[in-house]
Amino acid sequence: MACSIALCVGAPAVLAESESLSAEELFRGLENAEFIGGLELYKSKLAQLRQQIDMSDARMRERYDRLACWYQPDSNKDEAFAAIAQAEQWIKAAKAEEHLAAQADFTLCRGWFRELIGEWTDAQSDYNAALALAEQAEDRRLVADALGARAELMAFRGDLGQALEDFQAAHHIFHSLGIRYWSTYYVSMIANTYRRMGDYVQARELLEDVIQQFRQRGDQDSVRQSETLLALTLDELGEFAAAEAIYADQLKNYREKNEQYGVLSTLISLADNRQRAGQPDAAWTYLKQAEPLLHLSYDGGTLALWHLLTAAVLVDKDQAESALVHIVEAEAPLAQHESLRYLSWVQKLKAEALAQTGQWEAAFNAMQIYQQTQETLAKKQRELTSTRLRVEFDSARKEAENEMLRAESRAQNARLESLEERRRWQGLVFVLSAVLLTVLGVWGHKQWRHSRRMHQLALTDELTGMPNxxxxxxxxxxxxxxxxxxxxxxxxxxxxxxxxxxxxxxxxxxxxxxxxxxxxxxxxxxxxxxxxxxxxxxxxxxxxxxxxxxxxxxxxxxxxxxxxxxxxxxxxxxxxxxxxxxxxxxxxxxxxxxxxxxxxxxxxxxxxxxxxxxxxxxx
The missing domain is CATH 3.30.70.270 (Reverse transcriptase/Diguanylate cyclase domain)
Structure with missing residues (x-):
């Protein structure tokens, strides 16, 4: 497989940009994202590969089709449905051949296009099915692909605990396989999950490291993707000017490349940034620029966010009646996707707008729903914090266990050579054990201090110093x-x-x-x-x-x-x-x-x- 969610828009410099690459080199570069460049470069490499291989060879053709599935057109909903239908044909053929790995890959591909058009439940079913097939086929690479795809969808839908576990597992597999691009990419996804969990400092540190790694490899497309996540994190930290600078650079880049969906997404991000910064007029300007491009979004989420931000600006401008129209447009798709964070915002805006129009009872009811949603979010945040600590502890424990197993294996081999070697390796095991216990002790103390600090911050209002x-x-x-x-x-x-x-x-x-x-x-x-x-x-x-x-x-x-x-x-x-x-x-x-x-x-x-x-x- 393998380009998965990011569609290979950037990678480490592994393969040279040469027209004389062999078919195997092209396969490897496409499967492991080893070319540096955007989607069009990868499409050209795929076309070059097709010219070099014997398409009458069933196995070669299947390997090619597993790549081609991810590069099908998806600029509108009709194209996405066509891509789903084609993936289903490939799934049927793979089943007839009883080829589990191919079934898993094509099922992942179908899930990705279903996710694009907003069929999230069906997409998650595909990702779960693909994971089961990959495990049955004992294909670790496909297991990592399925875990990563499922994690991105779960993170977007708010199941951050499971998403973090899947991202950690996917990163570990790619790292162990030496596939550097995807290993680094999933570090950025882990960072983004920390952002959604509210640990903005940790998210920022990880993203800055990821950006540095991509920058050292000359991978500007991946740098920009990671910078977008960094800008979202800076918004949460209240560093609005720094985030705005990143968004402005992104907008310029998308306009130069005529990537209209990127322009739309960035304009909405800028509107959100300016609204947070207390500049509703600037936010309104960006929202009006985005409005003619809204037809490019066909999953409902982007359109709902535009309506929500528009309503927020209108409330600030005391235009409550107009704001309520946009709130109605935003509420239905957000409720369908069970996005509690945005639904909470909807109810708060609704309460403010209704209050402005003098509908006090309705405003009170909306505020009551807002408070209930906030309590649910607070409960989920406590659960997520617990899950995160458990995942991080399990990861450290497993790494310690693996290190112990490796040390014991080396000691066992040494015993077969000589008694002296055995003693030497036993000493090494002892030293490694002491080091690991020390590391775990330091880690545990750090987690305790972090938990204590987070508890204090969680009970204090930052602006006034009063209880929150x-x-x-x-x-x-x-x-x-x-x-x-x-x-x-x-x-x-x-x-x-x-x-x-x-x-x-x-x-x-x-x-x-x-x-x-x-x-x-x-x-x-x-x-x-x-x-x-x-x-x-x-x-x-x-x-x-x-x-x-x-x-x-x-x-x-x-x-x-x-x-x-x-x-x-x-x-x-x-x-x-x-x-x-x-x-x-x-x-x-x-x-x-x-x-x-x-x-x-x-x-x-x-x-x-x-x-x-x-x-x-x-x-």
Missing amino acids: RRAVYAYGGDILLRCIGDESAFSILVFDVDYFKRINDTWGHDVGDSVLQTLARISGGVVRKGDLVGRTGGEEFLAILPGADVGQATEVAERLRKRVEQADMRAVADDLTVTISIGVAQYQPADQDFPRLIQRADNALYAAKNAGRNRVELA
Whole structure:
């Protein structure tokens, strides 16, 4: 097989660009991605190969067809369906010949084209079937191809734990087989999985190493692919200018090569980058440039992302009615693909747009779904972290076991030669064992420190230094159970900054951040000893008041409201006045759990907004 997902758009410099390559050299170069260049170069090499081989030789023809399957046209859906039909013909022929490896290769190829047109369930079935056939054929190379293809689809669909395991296994096989391009390529896929898991620092380090390796080999196409992943990582790290520079270079390259789908994807990435950076007008410009190219996407995902980003910009521009139209267009395909991260974004945008139109009940329902989705994502993130640590530990353990087996094998061979040799090798085994135990000890300590640091970061809001949503919700749930047990009072405050979007638009996001930091300091000084205030997202905060009935909670709320209203904001910005609206709720027996209590406080907050803002309302 073998070009798999990246379609051989770059590789290490192994074979010279010579027209006198033998058929075997051409086969090897195409199968192992040993040529440096883009898709057109590989197509020309495939055509050159066809001229050199005897197509009447059944085995030679099958080997050629296994390559040709991956280079079938796919510029539109009809071509992709035709490629699937052709792959099925090849699968049928391979079955008749009872050739398991060929069946696996053609099944992988069919799965790839099914994935292109958005038939993800059928594609995953093909990848699983191909993996089983490859294992039955005992073809390690095909096993790695199937694992890699399955992992990329699973990563895209959000099954990051299984994807990481498959990527690790595929990388290990390619590395052991000495196939350098695919070994390096799957390091980049492992890095991208770390990015999706939220470990952006590790992802960045791996990608920078991959880019350096491809650059040393003169493989500019692979450099650009890896730089795209690096730009996505930089966006997550908040380094928007660095990411924008990469996207701009990519866009220039795609336009020079007239690769329109690459232009479309990069324009959408630029729009997302500018929206994250707080520049909705720039994001809008890129989205309008991308709009005429949307017909090039036929899997639904790219179109859904365009609608979602367009809705985000329109919400920022207070064009809620138009935003809701785009939200509807984005929601259906994202729900079909079970993309929780983007569905969470959909619900948050929907809540903001509905609130702008005064549809408060619908906005509240959307925000409730958003919070539930966020909780599901948080749970999945905890599971993924556990899976990642297990995969990394298993990988290190297996490597240690393999090293021990190799050392023991060398010692056994030495014993057959002489007693002296045996003693020497036994000493070597002892040294290797000590080294491995030391390495595992250092690795374990590093993982412990990393886990401890991640736990601390996971409970703190980076901007304000306050407890974040996860921390304050956990504390509130614990306090609620305690107050129910001893039948004591318990109240909460939900509050946010009035007209916060106007502050950002007028004075800029830096001033907005300073306002949130100032509000954090004020609220921390107003609440009572034993109370806890945390930032739950955006400009919204939650205060936990153990032992406070609704009257006491209202006193704290009014004190906080007045302190914010009277706060001197001249150090933040001239002519800036900040007010907040607060919803107060005391626990009642009808509240089934902590989220239900928060819902009532949220309703009171919306009532405060409707009543003119800068006020306290009781649930």
